[in-house]
Amino acid sequence: MFLNRLALRHYRNYEQIEITTTNNVNIFVGPNAQGKTNLLESIYVLAMTKSHRTHQDKELIGWNGEQTQLYAEIQKKYGSCKLDLSITTKGKKAKINGLEQKKLSNFIGALNVVMFAPEDLEIVKGTPGVRRRFLDMEIGQVQPSYLYDLSQYQKILVQRNNYLKQSFPGKSTPDAMLDIWNEQLAQYGVKIMKKRQSFIKKLQQWAETIHRGITNDSEALLIRYAPSFEIEAEDESVLLNQFMIKLSLVRDQEFRRGVTLVGPHRDDLLFYINDKEVQTYGSQGQQRTTALSLKLAEIELIHEEVGEYPLLLLDDVLSELDEYRQTQLIRTFQQKVQTFITTTGLESVHLDQLDHASVFHVLKGNVSGRS
Numbered sequence: 324m325f326l327n328r329l330a331l332r333h334y335r336n337y338e339q340i341e342i343t344t345t346n347n348v349n350i351f352v353g354p355n356a357q358g359k360t361n362l363l364e365s366i367y368v369l370a371m372t373k374s375h376r377t378h379q380d381k382e383l384i385g386w387n388g389e390q391t392q393l394y395a396e397i398q399k400k401y402g403s404c405k406l407d408l409s410i411t412t413k414g415k416k417a418k419i420n421g422l423e424q425k426k427l428s429n430f431i432g433a434l435n436v437v438m439f440a441p442e443d444l445e446i447v448k449g450t451p452g453v454r455r456r457f458l459d460m461e462i463g464q465v466q467p468s469y470l471y472d473l474s475q476y477q478k479i480l481v482q483r484n485n486y487l488k489q490s491f492p493g494k495s496t497p498d499a500m501l502d503i504w505n506e507q508l509a510q511y512g513v514k515i516m517k518k519r520q521s522f523i524k525k526l527q528q529w530a531e532t533i534h535r536g537i538t539n540d541s542e543a544l545l546i547r548y549a550p551s552f553e554i555e556a557e558d559e560s561v562l563l564n565q566f567m568i569k570l571s572l573v574r575d576q577e578f579r580r581g582v583t584l585v586g587p588h589r590d591d592l593l594f595y596i597n598d599k600e601v602q603t604y605g606s607q608g609q610q611r612t613t614a615l616s617l618k619l620a621e622i623e624l625i626h627e628e629v630g631e632y633p634l635l636l637l638d639d640v641l642s643e644l645d646e647y648r649q650t651q652l653i654r655t656f657q658q659k660v661q662t663f664i665t666t667t668g669l670e671s672v673h674l675d676q677l678d679h680a681s682v683f684h685v686l687k688g689n690v691s692g693r694s
């Protein structure tokens with residue numbers, strides 16, 4: 324897919340701007356704190372209805388405004404589409420081709436993006452929560468039904484945790500209420516786990532090949548799903564049963580602690596290079612390359628799932644890659660993936676590797692020039 328036009332109103336430090344793009348490679352250049360990341364973030368928000376760097380939607384609204392409006396025109400293989408998203412402190416409204424979408428999950432997926440930013444190193448180095456968020460955002464983008472399952476699961480989880488905190492049944496007393504929570508939790512939990520399992524399997528296949536390419540065939544990357552309990556079956560009803568058994572085994576412990584101890588809210592993702600865990604033994608460079616391979620694998624996976632390449636958003640990451648890796652990255656994608664790059668100086672981008680690129684200058688919330 325191709326972003327032809329982007330317009331923003333009262334978005335962060337942009338009062339009102341409009342950008343038209345004609346090239347596959349678009350570079351936003353400017354000093355620090357001028358609005359380069361804000362621009363990439365706005366494209367991400369148009370795809371996911373959420374920012375990649377904050378949970379607080381109100382931060383996206385310009386300081387002097389009550390509401391922000393984002394608009395994009397996207398060219399797809401089979402026609403174009405217009406996306407409108409308005410965000411107020413009270414909520415969001417989303418339109419596709421002028422038609423308001425009752426559910427935001429119907430809007431997500433109209434535009435696909437893959438963002439690679441310095442903080443993505445946290446997917447490898449950070450806490451399991453960061454990896455779960457990565458999984459949720461990426462699966463949700465290609466399978467909006469996943470987001471529904473996830474929100475149902477989270478609601479049940481909160482209610483179940485409240486129940487665990489308030490009740491103190493005897494060790495062997497039957498508890499009909501808990502049985503109901505368990506059944507509902509397992510029902511949605513299994514759906515989430517199965518989708519995560521199949522996503523990671525596909526991601527692994529792409530990431531392994533890409534990682535070999537980036538490292539000149541010297542490193543074998545393995546990505547493993549680490550659910551809160553070992554999944555022994557593929558079949559959904561068997562898995563459901565397994566989940567219920569696990570819940571019954573931790574029942575007393577859960578009442579003592581007042582929290583749910585098994586389920587996808589405790590899942591993790593593990594990375595190995597040549598059989599050694601990257602988080603523990605990987606060098607800074609290996610951790611960064613792992614994150615890069617993961618992101619590039621996502622591009623291929625989205626292509627496989629939706630039949631089109633997503634947009635690639637590279638926020639201030641080119642300067643961190645050596646020339647060989649930059650070349651690999653740009654060569655692989657410049658023909659087929661529309662890419663948006665931010666940088667503080669053009670000297671860190673190997674422009675000679677690019678066939679055609681548009682350069683936009685970003686200064687104090689204004690964007691100018693195209694070449």
Ligand SMILES: Nc1ncnc2c1ncn2[C@@H]1O[C@H](COP(=O)(O)OP(=O)(O)OP(=O)(O)O)[C@@H](O)[C@H]1O
Nearest residue numbers: 335336355356357358359360361382383384385386
């Ligand atoms: N809600 C908001 N309203 C107005 N301005 C905002 C808002 N949120 C952030 N800003 C401003 O946006 C600017 C930061 O923009 P951004 O993060 O895009 O910078 P950048 O050009 O990517 O810089 P760097 O090169 O340092 O990453 C800051 O000056 C910040 O004060």
